[in-house]
Amino acid sequence: MLEIKCPYCGKRSQNEFSYGGDATIKRPQLGEEISTEDWDNFVYYRDNPRGKHSELWHHVSGCRQWFKVSRDTATHEIFDTCKMNEDFNV
Amino acid sequence: MSNNFRTTNSNGLINKDKKINFTFNGTIYHGYEGDTLASALIANGVHLVGRSFKYHRPRGFLGVGVEEPNAMVQLHDGNKSEPNIIATEVELVEGLKAKSQNCWPSVQFDIGEINNVLNRFFPAGFYYKTFMWPKSFWMKIYEPFIRKAAGMGKAPLLPDPDRYEHNYEHCDVLVVGSGPSGLASALAAAKNGARVILAEDKPNFGGSLLTDEVTIGNMSGKEWASDTISQLKSMPNVILKKRSQVFGYYDHNMTVMIERVRDHIENPSKYTPRQRLHYIRAGEVIVSTGSIERPISFGNNDRPGIVLASAAKEYMKVYETLVGKKPIIFTNNDTAYSTALEFIKNDIEPIIVDTRDSSNGELVKEVQQKGISIKFNSGIADTKGHLKINSAIIGKLDSSKESFISEETVECDCICMSGGWTPTVHLSSQAGNKLKFNDDIDAFVPDKKRQKETAIGAANGSFTLNQSLAEGFQVGFDLSNKFTDQNNPTNSPNSNEPSYEKHEKLWCMPLPSGKKPKRFIDFQNDVAVSDVELAIREGFRSIEHVKRYTTLGMAGDQGKTSNLNGLQYVSKIEKKIVPEVGHTTFRPPYTPVTIGAIVGREVGNHYLPTRKSPIHTWHEENNAVFVAAGLWQRPRYYPRGSEDMNSAVNREAANVRKNVGICDVTTLGKIDIKGPDAPEFLNRVYTNAWLKLPVGKARYGVMLREDGMVFDDGTTSRLSENHFHMTTTTAQAANVLSHLEYYLQVVWPDLDVNVLSTTEQWSGIAVAGPKSRDLLSKLFPDVDMSNEGLPFMGLVDSSIDGIKARIYRISFSGELAYEVNVESNYGLYMWKKIMEVGQSFDIQPYGTEALSTLRIEMGHVAGAELDGRTIPFDVGLNSMVSQKKDFIGKRSLSKDAFTESDRQTIVGLVPLDKKTKIPEGSHIIEDNSAVAPIPKLGHVSSSCWSVEYNNPFSIAIIKDGKNKIGKNLYAVSPLKDISIPVEVVSSHYVDPEGSRVRS
Structure with a gap:
């Protein structure tokens, strides 16, 4: 079980959180003209890297904040966590 | 039966003043307090415990602890029955009942032993080769046959009556194993102020110090152990846990430990849990798990009475029990001589067989000084004795040690063998440590760590006491210094132990002349040297493939005594060094764990939390049949008299169409939405338009996922300019809240909106049917309930008896209907009030079945239609989709x-x-x-x-x-x-x- 540092609450066990996918995905602007290919890339296609990955987690059984986690998908090492409006330090 | 195989000295850890009676295979025996089932049986001369897995060969005890591969028994009867329990791990309690497994009609005479006679028809890979054709035979003939033959004990068919608990712990330093290095590191870390947990699998702390003749400072090893434990006990920053096995090492230094809390207590209190599972998140983990002695493969090396030398010593020193009175010690190293000396202390002269040409170790010399001659350059070729060993064939090895030059038969009643020691690296390996092969000790040791884990002592390949203690004190101090600022090191005391000469790299004896007896490597899965040879002959090269083809190391003991011997043999045949062959993966659990402990208290009604509406008691009192809706318990229908479900549901639904019905809709998800951008937010979340919804009006809304599928629907109302009340379906309430939070926090953080679940703050009561208006007009005389006063999709606040109520005119049933919402605590009061006033309007409560009937007739969609595969068009909601604005999906x-x-x-x-x-x-x-x-x-x-x-x-x-x-x-x-x-x-x-x- 991972130990994740919520930027608001501190270190908590994984079972308080839910995973929210790739944090680098940007939703297209509302009303934006967008090709089907670009839209499909936004909705369906995700990289599946081995190694460092920026991802979203939700402190569902805690403060209910979404935040960013930089994690190694192979070793599960967590390099850093930060609020949505911040950048990772490492 | 008497305890004929007890030692005369009483320096052990059993209490001979307290007799304990127990039953094995129907016979009543006695042992003493402090005995294990194994030591008590051995003391009574019982070595035959069970039958082996494949060949049904008679088997006894090999070890004294978790390493035991053979001595598995079925414990207790009925709902407490438990299969495959290792007798060496069972502490004796009054009335304990155990029996042999995998034998019929009895362990002495077992029909299945025919497999042993036919063993040449059951080589490795037998099942793969034999049960291939004809294909149609698999389901009806082969599979049931194999199923019947496989497995050892019998799983109980009744529910487990015992209580198991879970516990979460945090500490700075977790020390696993309380041998010399573990005690040293725990003491050093604790004295330096760190929060320490020390875990020991056995009922006594001390590890090898309980059996080894050593001195530390001015104390014996055993005294030093007990002194150290007393010091640790007195410290508030230390938790000591015995009977506790740390069996798994997971990510981010999460370890899991099982504690045997109750089974050893004669009269436990009713609420004492049987076992407790501890999840320990440790800052640093010190792996001081010691080492396990290796057997040697020789002809018929699996007969009852053939044990590990260290086990024989522990039986004597801790349990005051003799594994035999005519022992042969068979070794490739010096440590087994301490077992020989212990026999000599008990006035028993062992025969010593040593594969080496000579040894000048201190223990060897001490044995020789006592006048015992040693058969060097010799090995055991074969053994005899059907249900218990009675003799051994000892052979003189030739110079290549590939064959025997002469053989002699020697009577004996036990063989104590030692093939050297294997560090217990399981936890380090589970933690991701890349092991390296240490040529000096011919075993793998931890090397490159991935987590905060440090192996010390024998687990790290440091086999001398001095090294173990020095590592323990140093590592305990260094690691604790990460957590405290006391900088208070503890010095390692001087210690004294005999010197040892090197072992010989020989773990498999040649075959006796003219015979081909089985030489076992893995006792529990009946894997012999010949099976490994066959696997390699048939082209299996990778050690992982050899493992799977032969099943070497795949039994319940996970190859604790067999993996390395198997590897050594593969590397010998392949003429490769062991590190090139590599090792198989160590996986948790280190020892078997009961399902009960894993499940803990989450059984029966506690499997999931139960959510009840504030009106629940009324439903119960009025004969409701409940149904689970997610975690909620909802009334399904309210049968009257002998009514079955169909007639009750039809009556309830018909009454709504004809008169008026009342339904508890408290479970609907409710979300409070506030902020200047709330209308804009709803406009993006829902498919229809929201900007112009007037205050005091509700609107039905549909929300999609980004892939266009309908996600949820519900009614949302505008309470004031910037304040909305959203309702969701019962099933999706939590998901909708997360969805809204995601868009507000991640996608559109510029929107000034807050959302909050108010599901549990409101109790909702639907009042539906043609008479609902008259009913509510009577109940709320101040409110104009007319079509003009409160039109469809309108809402109004009112109160009765000082209780505020919000009345929505919304309908799921398709009838004229209202929903009365009150603060949760007044839900029951309001419900009763509506029932009371409703009597004159022929009101009846209706449950979820009638609710479904009413909405299905009307063609209103619900979860069965909004199943994640439908877009608005598919379910007739296209008119809800705005063409003028953009929205999610x-x-x-x-x-x-x-x-x-x-x-x-x-x-x-x-x-x-x-x-x-x-x-x-x-x-x-x-x-x-x-x-x-x-x-x-x-x-x-x-x-x-x-x-x-x-x-x-x-x-x-x-x-x-x-x-x-x-x-x-x-x-x-x-x-x-x-x-x-x-x-x-x-x-x-x-x-x-x-x-x-x-x-």
Whole structure:
């Protein structure tokens, strides 16, 4: 079980959180003209890297904040966590 | 039976003043307090414990602890029965009952032993080769046969009556194992101020210090251990846990430990849990798990009475028990000589067989000084004795040690063997440590760590006491210094132990001349040297493949005594060094763990939390039959007298259509939405327009996922300019909240909106039916309930008896209906009040079944239609989709597949005979006589008995549904062998104009 540092609450066990996918995905602007290919890339296609990955987690059984986690998908090492409006330090 | 195999000295850890009676295979024996089932049986001269897995060979004890591969028993009877329990791990308690496994009719005479005679027909890979053809035999003949033959004990069929608990712990330093290095590191870390947990699997702390003749400072090893434990006990920053096995090492230094809390207590209190599972998140983990002695492979090396030398010593020193009175010590190293010396202390002269040419170790010399001659350059070739060893054939090895030059038969009643020591690296390996091979000790040791884990002492390959203690004190101090600022090191005391000469790299004896007895490597899975040879001959090269083909190391003991010997043998045949062969993966659990401990208290009603509405007690008192809706318990229907479900549901639903019904809708999700950008936010979340919703009005809304599928629906109302009250379905309440939070926090953080779940703050009561207006007018005389005063989709605040109520005019049933919302605590009061006033309007409560009937008749969609595979068009909600604005998921709706005109869409179905109910999930096909594969048009999503028309009615989602209305099709359920001719009708079966809700 991972130990994740919520930027608001501190270190908590994984079972308080839910995973929210790739944090680098940007939703297209509302009303934006967008090709089907670009839209499909936004909705369906995700990289599946081995190694460092920026991802979203939700402190569902805690403060209910979404935040960013930089994690190694192979070793599960967590390099850093930060609020949505911040950048990772490492 | 008497304890004929007890030592005369009493320096051990058993209490001979307290006799304990127990039963094994129906015979009553006694042992003493502090005994294990194993030591008590051995003390009574019982070595035959069970039969082996494949060949049903008689088996006894090999070890003294977790390493034991043979001595598995079935404990207790009935609902407490437990299979495959290792007798060396069972502490004796009064009345303990155990029996042998895998034998019939008895362990002495076992029919299955025929497999042993036929063993040449059961080589490695036997099953793969034999049960291949004919293919049709697999299900009916081979599989049941193998199933019957496989397995050892019998799983109980009754529910487990015992209580198991979970506990979460945090500490700076977790020390696993309380031998010399573990005690040293725990002491150093604790004295330096760190929060320490010390875990020991056995009932006594001390590890090898309990059996080794050593001195530390001015104390014996045993005294030093007990002194150190007393010091640790007195420190508030230390938790000591015995009978506790750390069996798993997971990510981020999460370890899991099982504690045996109750089974050793004679009269436990009722609420003492049987076992406790501890999740320990440790800052640093010190792996001081010691090492396990290795057996040696020789002919018939599995007979009862053949034990590990260290086990024989521990039985003598801790349990005051002799494994035999005519022992042979067989070794390739010096440590087994301490077992020889212990026998000599008990006035028993052992025969010593040593594969080496000589040794000048201190223990060897001490044995020689006592006048015992040692057979160097010799090995055991074979043994005899069916149910218990009675003699051994000792051979003189030739110079290559590949064969025997001469053989002699020697009587004996036990063989104590030692093939050297294997560090217990399981936890380090589980933690991700890349092991390296240490050529000096011929074993793998931890090397490159991935987590905060440090192996010390024998687990790290440091086999001398001095090294172990030095590592322990140093590592304990260094690691604790990360957590404290005391900088207070503890010095390692001087210690003294005998010097040891090096072992010989020889773990498999040559075959005796003219014979081919089995030389076992893995006792529990009956894997012999010949099986490994066969696997390699047949082309299995990778050690992982050899493991799977032979099943070496795959039994319940996970190869604790066999893995390295197997590796060593593969590397010998392949002429490779061991590190090139590599090792198989160590996986948790290190020792078997009961399912009960893993499950803990989450059993029965505690499997999941139960949510009850504040009106629950009324439902109970009024004969409600409940149904689980997610975690909620909801009334399904309220039977009267001898009514069955169908008639109760029909009565309840019909009463809503005719008079008035009341339904508890507290479980609906409710979300409070506030902020200046709230209207804009709702406009983006829902498919329809929200900016112009007037204050005091509700609106039905549909929300999509980004992929265009309908996510949820519900009614949201505007309470003030910037304040909305959203309702969601019961099932999706939590997901909708997370969804809203995601968009507000991640996608559009610029929107000034806050959302908060208020599901549990409001209690909701639906009042539905033509008489609902009259009822509520009477209850709330101040409120104008007329169509003008409170129109459809309107809301109004009022109060009775000082209780504030918010009345919405909304309808799920399709009738004139209202929903009265009050603070949760007043839910029951309001419900009773409505029931009381409603008596004169023939009010009846209705449950979820009638609720479904009413919405299905009206063609209102619910979870069965909004199943994550439908877009608004499919379920008749296209009019809800705004063309003027963008919203979540809108772009998906213009994709090609989503704009095809013949998509599967919602329709109604009525059976032609107006009688046969259509099962939900039935397939819809056009031609009942067509040959398979028959094209499927769609499926039935919801079914009910229409109380309006008194015949069955279903909602289905079928291809090009709109253009199928009026046609006859078939609803088929091949599983139930049903085919029903149906007519396709509009999904709005009752009141398609929606006039009733507006009446």
